[in-house]
Amino acid sequence: MAIEVELKAHIGDARALQVKIEALTKGGEPKPIDKEDWYLEGTALVRLRREGGRLFITTKERAVQGGIETNVEHELDCDGAQFEAALGLFRSLGFKEGPIKTKRGLSYTAFLDDELGPLVIEVCQVSSLGWFVELEYLVDDELQVERARGALIQALALLEIDSTQIESRPYLALLS
Numbered sequence: 001m002a003i004e005v006e007l008k009a010h011i012g013d014a015r016a017l018q019v020k021i022e023a024l025t026k027g028g029e030p031k032p033i034d035k036e037d038w039y040l041e042g043t044a045l046v047r048l049r050r051e052g053g054r055l056f057i058t059t060k061e062r063a064v065q066g067g068i069e070t071n072v073e074h075e076l077d078c079d080g081a082q083f084e085a086a087l088g089l090f091r092s093l094g095f096k097e098g099p100i101k102t103k104r105g106l107s108y109t110a111f112l113d114d115e116l117g118p119l120v121i122e123v124c125q126v127s128s129l130g131w132f133v134e135l136e137y138l139v140d141d142e143l144q145v146e147r148a149r150g151a152l153i154q155a156l157a158l159l160e161i162d163s164t165q166i167e168s169r170p171y172l173a174l175l176s
Helices: 013-026 082-092 144-158 173-176
Strands: 002-011 033-041 045-051 053-065 068-079 096-113 117-126 128-137
Touching: 002 144, 013 096, 013 117, 013 128, 033 082, 045 128, 053 082, 068 082, 068 144, 096 173, 117 144, 128 144, 144 173
Parallel strands: none
Antiparallel strands: 002 068, 002 128, 033 045, 033 096, 045 053, 053 068, 096 117, 117 128
């Protein structure tokens, strides 16, 4: 099971940051981001994500250290047409609907550390919260988590983003 190691930071000028990312990724083509997340609160926190005609039903085991998240995700990938059925299932189990979050922007892939594999960099506007950059490594081994944390801080510095801009709270807390 993959472990997600990520950080997010507030940004002011998304276009200026994109120029820096494009230099870092050596002109790699970005992919568009268009995600809609519904949060359901019950015996656990569940996220229903609609993206690209798919539905992802997710729970996370989340830990934060120094503004960097380490998550083990438990996720089901379904046809997007199953959204209403999934929502109805969770409602019938007593889950209550929380905020809905949208995330739109661009996703880039950079290769900065051969041992860690690809670094995903997302520049996105999140609902009413503003612009963020998200940096994420997926690692297969708990022993790689510390290396990934250090690499994320280095990537943030390469992008000339001050570490004081790191946002350690989850988007759900920011929306509430």
